[in-house]
Amino acid sequence: MSTGPAEPWLTWLYAPGDRPDTVAKALRSGADVVLVDLEDAVAPGRKEYARRATAELLSAPQPVPVHVRVNPLAGAWGQADVRALAGLPGLGGLRLPKVASPQDVVAYAELAALPREADGSGAGHRVPPLWALLESALGVEQAYAVARAHPAVRGLALGEADLRADLGMREEAGLDWARGRVVVACRAAGLDAPVQSVHPDVRDKAGLAASCARGRALGFLGRAAIHPRQLPVIERAYLPLPAEVAAAEEIVAAAAADAGAQALPDGRFVDAAVVAAARRTLALGARRG
Structure with missing residues (x-):
């Protein structure tokens, strides 16, 4: 199991799985958790390489927890991602994209429990911790059921870019209801407070700080980032003041x-x-x- 900072975690940094150099920098960035992305950040022609590189990285424990966002099971790569990574000593958790029902979570969990083909032992694996990403109106409506879908579920998160597209939202303020729904679902299911989705403009530190303040007011704890320069802003926003x-x-x-x-x-x-x-x-x- 990976070592790293004690919870609660505040900063979660994404890095594309087909860029091992970027992943290595992320591990040294000071982020509480590194999120290796095999999904949106990786072009179709690089998916298999990203999976192999990530499996090689996670064949040994890492200095901070490493979670991996795999591809959807319905596509060509998701099942191979889960089968290649489940059971590796450096894997801290799986982030499950485009979850719309509790059955989606169960499908990931059952696949993760199977032995990897490379093992040759026939033995199954303990299901790694799971974080379900809700990226559609249906996913948000199912938030509590998803949170309770499997004992390995540790948290929920919103995929806000896809959710805004699904709902036709033009402004971030329109996400407040969905954000609140996820906060309530996590608490009702006995999970930790959810982590905010990424702020896509890495140069907009003021906007990031304001958005973090809004997220904290709604009950979130911490935030995912897409660049190391965002980490200090997120940490400052979520650390309590002396008073x-x-x-x-x-x-x-x-x-x-x-x-x-x-x-x-x-x-x-x-x-x-x-x-x-x-x-x-x-x-x-x-x-x-």
């Missing part, structure tokens, strides 16, 4: 008294859910410190 850390310390201290639900002197109400959120804030605050 937030101080407030969280008060809540945790009050909870230590084991007095059940109670109100602090300033009127804030403290119960189990509030305490859990405060502890997460302190964990994030330790990163800033």
